[in-house]
Amino acid sequence: MNDPPYSSSEPLLDIRNLTIRYREADRQITAVRDASFTLNRGGSLAIVGESGSGKSSIAGAVLDFLGPSAEISGEILFEGREISGLAPALRRRMLGRRIGAVFQDPFTALNPALRVGRQIAEPMVEHLGLPLPEALDRAEIALREMGIDHAAEVARAFPHQLSGGMKQRALIAAALACNPSLLILDEPTTALDVTVEAQILRLLSRLRRDTGVSLLFISHNLGVVRRLCDDVAVLYASQLVEFGEVERVLERPVHPYSKGLLASRPPLAAASRGSRLAAIAGQMPTAPAPEAGCVFAPRCPFHEPRCSELPQPVVISPDGHQVRCWKSAGLGPWPRQEIAAIDEPVFRRGDALVNVTGLSKTFDKRAGFAAWRLSLTGGRPRLQRRPRRQPAVNDVSFSISPGEVLGLVGESGCGKSTLGRLLLRLLQQSDGSVEFDGADVARLPSQALGPFRRQAQMVFQNVGSSLNPRLSVGEALERPLALFNLARPRERIKRVEALLEMVQLPPAYRKRYPHQLSGGERQRVAIARALATEPRFIVCDEPVSALDVSVQATIVNLLADLRDEFGLSYLFISHDLAVVAQLSDRVAVMYRGQICEIGAAAEVLAPPYHPYTRMLLASAADDEPAAELTDRAPTPAASAGCVFAARCPHKIGPVCDTDPPPLRSLSSSHAIACHLDLERQLVLPRPDGRLAVEARATS
Amino acid sequence: MLILIVVAALAQWIAPFPYDQMHIRDRFAPPNFHYLAGTDEYGRDVFSRLLIGSQLSLALGGTATLISMGIGVPLGLIAGYRRGITDEAIMRSLDVMLAFPPIMLVLLILAVTPPSLIKTAVAIGVLAVAPIARVTRSVTLDLMSGEFIEAARARGERLHYMLLRELLPNIWPVLMVEGSLRVVFAVLLGAVLSFLGFGVQPPAADWGLMISNGRAFVDTAPWISLAPGIAMSITVIAISLVGDGLREVLDPKLGARR
Numbered sequence: 001m002n003d004p005p006y007s008s009s010e011p012l013l014d015i016r017n018l019t020i021r022y023r024e025a026d027r028q029i030t031a032v033r034d035a036s037f038t039l040n041r042g043g044s045l046a047i048v049g050e051s052g053s054g055k056s057s058i059a060g061a062v063l064d065f066l067g068p069s070a071e072i073s074g075e076i077l078f079e080g081r082e083i084s085g086l087a088p089a090l091r092r093r094m095l096g097r098r099i100g101a102v103f104q105d106p107f108t109a110l111n112p113a114l115r116v117g118r119q120i121a122e123p124m125v126e127h128l129g130l131p132l133p134e135a136l137d138r139a140e141i142a143l144r145e146m147g148i149d150h151a152a153e154v155a156r157a158f159p160h161q162l163s164g165g166m167k168q169r170a171l172i173a174a175a176l177a178c179n180p181s182l183l184i185l186d187e188p189t190t191a192l193d194v195t196v197e198a199q200i201l202r203l204l205s206r207l208r209r210d211t212g213v214s215l216l217f218i219s220h221n222l223g224v225v226r227r228l229c230d231d232v233a234v235l236y237a238s239q240l241v242e243f244g245e246v247e248r249v250l251e252r253p254v255h256p257y258s259k260g261l262l263a264s265r266p267p268l269a270a271a272s273r274g275s276r277l278a279a280i281a282g283q284m285p286t287a288p289a290p291e292a293g294c295v296f297a298p299r300c301p302f303h304e305p306r307c308s309e310l311p312q313p314v315v316i317s318p319d320g321h322q323v324r325c326w327k328s329a330g331l332g333p334w335p336r337q338e339i340a341a342i343d344e345p346v347f348r349r350g351d352a353l354v355n356v357t358g359l360s361k362t363f364d365k366r367a368g369f370a371a372w373r374l375s376l377t378g379g380r381p382r383l384q385r386r387p388r389r390q391p392a393v394n395d396v397s398f399s400i401s402p403g404e405v406l407g408l409v410g411e412s413g414c415g416k417s418t419l420g421r422l423l424l425r426l427l428q429q430s431d432g433s434v435e436f437d438g439a440d441v442a443r444l445p446s447q448a449l450g451p452f453r454r455q456a457q458m459v460f461q462n463v464g465s466s467l468n469p470r471l472s473v474g475e476a477l478e479r480p481l482a483l484f485n486l487a488r489p490r491e492r493i494k495r496v497e498a499l500l501e502m503v504q505l506p507p508a509y510r511k512r513y514p515h516q517l518s519g520g521e522r523q524r525v526a527i528a529r530a531l532a533t534e535p536r537f538i539v540c541d542e543p544v545s546a547l548d549v550s551v552q553a554t555i556v557n558l559l560a561d562l563r564d565e566f567g568l569s570y571l572f573i574s575h576d577l578a579v580v581a582q583l584s585d586r587v588a589v590m591y592r593g594q595i596c597e598i599g600a601a602a603e604v605l606a607p608p609y610h611p612y613t614r615m616l617l618a619s620a621a622d623d624e625p626a627a628e629l630t631d632r633a634p635t636p637a638a639s640a641g642c643v644f645a646a647r648c649p650h651k652i653g654p655v656c657d658t659d660p661p662p663l664r665s666l667s668s669s670h671a672i673a674c675h676l677d678l679e680r681q682l683v684l685p686r687p688d689g690r691l692a693v694e695a696r697a698t699s
Numbered sequence: 700m701l702i703l704i705v706v707a708a709l710a711q712w713i714a715p716f717p718y719d720q721m722h723i724r725d726r727f728a729p730p731n732f733h734y735l736a737g738t739d740e741y742g743r744d745v746f747s748r749l750l751i752g753s754q755l756s757l758a759l760g761g762t763a764t765l766i767s768m769g770i771g772v773p774l775g776l777i778a779g780y781r782r783g784i785t786d787e788a789i790m791r792s793l794d795v796m797l798a799f800p801p802i803m804l805v806l807l808i809l810a811v812t813p814p815s816l817i818k819t820a821v822a823i824g825v826l827a828v829a830p831i832a833r834v835t836r837s838v839t840l841d842l843m844s845g846e847f848i849e850a851a852r853a854r855g856e857r858l859h860y861m862l863l864r865e866l867l868p869n870i871w872p873v874l875m876v877e878g879s880l881r882v883v884f885a886v887l888l889g890a891v892l893s894f895l896g897f898g899v900q901p902p903a904a905d906w907g908l909m910i911s912n913g914r915a916f917v918d919t920a921p922w923i924s925l926a927p928g929i930a931m932s933i934t935v936i937a938i939s940l941v942g943d944g945l946r947e948v949l950d951p952k953l954g955a956r957r
Contacts, residue, residue: 424853453855460846468847470868480854529850 011077012182012214013039013062018074020057020066031057035240037233041181044208044215046225046246049235050284050548055218059184063101064091079181096127100175104187106167110159117143117155120174127178142173147203165196169203176213184216189224193411193575198619201227220548222262226250234258237284237295244321254321254328256300263334264553266582268620270601273345276560277553277582278336283518294325301335302327345403347585352399353537353569354423358432361393361418392418394593395432402536403567407584407601409577409616415593416573420539423571424456436537454484457530461542463522467514473525474510480532499528503558520551527558537569544579556582577620581605586669589613592643599670610672611650642675650676745926748904752927755905756886756934759820763885764878766824767831772874774828775835776862779843790836793829801826802891809897819892823885834877838870872946879942883935890931906931
């Protein structure tokens with residue numbers, strides 16, 4: 001996918017010595033410092049960096065929406081013209097026609113009050129001067145190009161009627177409406193599920209091939225970059241640290257930061273108990289970063305005193321690869337943290353800590369008064385209670401042994417968070433039972449509820465809201481101690497400091513408030529708060545999904561350390577198979593409220609697969625072409641049979657639509673719910689989505 | 700605002716003349732150095748009456764707001780926290796209160812009972828319960844989606860801890876703004892009532908009453924009505940500004956970003 005025949009050597013976007021500073025009340029913040037790179041016509045360039053590294057500021061400078069507080073120096077040459085000095089009206093006209101942009105959040109980027117087709121037609125009316133009806137027709141054609149089958153319907157729909165992937169397609173169509181020569185994509189797939197992400201990426205690479213549009217792709221995700229781009233620029237704390245061809249940078253990174261970033265990504269494989277991810281110590285300096293020396297020096301394992309003194313020039317190797325590190329030539333691989341091998345624990349079914357049988361949860365979409373409807377059928381009008389039921393978890397059974405980690409994987413909306421909350425009795429189940437330590441959780445008498453709450457805790461996804469902004473870290477950690485009377489008032493401060501040490505935070509953090517902490521630090525505090533009650537079981541609901549890759553690695557390692565030190569059991573919920581595999585003994589794959597595959601981590605990650613597991617794996621894998629996925633949007637369909645039937649590439653016939661598949665055991669621990677003969681599935685030919693696409697493109 | 704409160708508290712001593720002292724010879728005197736804001740139809744010093752009147756107005760506004768917050772905040776908290784049937788019951792009964800035109804309701808209360816300052820304050824305060832409860836509830840609902848609330852529930856926290864420690868401190872900033880608005884409304888409503896003759900009774904010095912009395916002489920002695928009007932505008936603006944200021948001081952994030 002990376003062969004660059006459609007890329008010429010004529011520069012389209014040439015950025016030279018770009019520096020962006022934001023002026024605040026009493027200080028200056030440097031967002032981008034002295035960045036230079038070139039994007040050729042028809043090429044695709046990725047800018048990769050963690051949050052706060054300044055990558056979006058570069059896009060903002062090109063698109064001219066940084067506002068008056070930003071000071072931009074350096075040159076931005078687009079199609080050979082310097083654009084940062086252009087008059088605003090002129091620049092706006094050019095931007096509208098020649099540059100398209102797509103942003104991170106498809107859920108808020110469309111105006112909810114306008115029909116989708118109208119929003120795609122708008123730029124054509126504005127910049128190409130087309131009459132509205134013609135623009136609307138073109139919008140429909142554009143939607144069809146985006147791989148949407150029922151384009152006319154989608155064009156007439158309002159944004160809330162579309163799924164996230166569908167919205168992102170519509171936004172790409174709008175960005176491409178005026179045939180721009182450059183498309184700027186700022187984290188276009190971050191808010192989407194992996195399978196949808198894979199589809200959007202395929203769509204983008206097809207569009208690039210067909211229309212010759214150049215891509216400036218901004219992302220924190222290295223895997224995504226590999227699949228779409230020719231060149232990659234790695235940004236760290238406002239500085240461009242490495243720039244070169246994708247293959248080179250990702251296979252043989254030279255700058256220490258690139259090495260660390262690549263090493264901290266979890267591999268898509270089951271991990272042994274003792275293994276830990278490579279991590280980058282410390283955190284990215286918030287502005288103002290040191291003006292002299294290397295910005296990465298404080299966290300660099302190859303650091304020596306001279307690093308902090310010498311200014312770091314960009315070194316250009318003969319093949320055009322640029323690195324901002326004076327000693328990059330002779331560096332070895334990123335050091336890995338090795339831990340002595342630990343015996344793999346053996347879990348037997350009999351001694352389960354958590355035992356879930358036939359668990360179901362149905363939400364009433366219309367609750368309270370809203371459930372009452374006026375019925376006019378059958379003679380005289382009557383008021384009837386008609387709640388609209390929405391099953392979230394459907395007949396789920398599994399068990400977790402003491403000290404065992406069960407990973408739960410699934411896309412957004414599949415019910416995995418609901419399941420986690422059911423286990424802790426934060427929600428009341430509709431059917432089935434949850435047993436904790438032999439006692440039915442739903443029927444616990446009120447005096448037994450306290451001890452249960454103490455032993456079962458939760459860590460949340462959203463680091464922004466999981467801590468009360470009005471309580472200091474110390475207060476937040478003292479509360480569980482006081483509530484369960486775990487430490488006498490005088491000893492509490494000591495205990496709080498011990499907890500902070502457990503999550504590798506300095507004791508002085510006791511006095512801080514959540515807004516003074518970084519995302520990773522907040523998650524550590526949240527973990528410490530869960531640990532304060534000395535629990536045996538913790539539900540981790542996407543604890544690392546909102547964090548940057550390098551921070552994610554440290555949190556995953558921390559969770560693994562705590563698991564081994566205290567013999568904790570986790571239900572580890574995530575949409576990221578690689579992260580789950582890193583930490584879990586067993587993995588359950590969930591789709592639309594049902595578990596479709598469950599087994600030891602190694603068994604789930606190896607054939608035979610459930611078709612959905614296979615789709616997830618194909619989407620998550622970097623280099624393996626996701627052959628099961630076309631770039632076409634799936635058409636959702638309700639089904640009485642297998643929940644996955646509508647999207648399944650291996651559907652065998654009507655039986656999939658009518659009969660729910662049985663959960664069949666393949667080994668003592670591995671089970672798959674599917675009608676397919678799973679031994680035969682291994683030799684099934686892969687339906688070739690790529691061929692179908694090419695046929696479309698030529699017709 | 701501070702100045703206003705100090706002035707109101709010390710009015711008795713600052714005022715150049717007793718508020719009901721009549722200077723028969725100086726009736727309808729325009730503002731001059733002797734009578735800073737002129738005199739009214741009985742020759743009373745308008746400036747002195749203004750100062751004394753500020754006591755009444757602020758006391759009325761403050762008491763009314765305290766009453767409405769005291770009832771409205773707990774109701775809103777519980778409605779937002781409990782949801783379901785409790786929420787419906789509380790909010791629907793408050794809706795019933797909202798359905799009455801506010802002035803009518805207060806007039807009704809005051810008409811059937813003899814007027815007094817406390818009663819006026821209570822009437823205005825009860826009237827503001829519904830909006831305060833609504834605001835509290837909506838902020839609570841917003842907070843309830845926060846994961847720290849869920850974390851507290853996972854610990855099995857009791858109702859009072861949830862409401863007082865987890866929720867209330869986060870609602871304060873919004874309540875401060877809302878509360879200052881309510882003081883403003885209460886002051887205005889009090890003046891309106893006095894103007895209509897249902898609030899404070901003459902010869903007490905009240906701004907609304909003064910405007911009402913001066914109405915007849917607007918042509919010849921506009922300062923009698925104008926002065927209390929201006930005083931009221933200044934008060935209203937001052938209270939709003941204080942509300943905004945308080946919110947900024949109370950917000951830990953805004954403070955730390957500096």
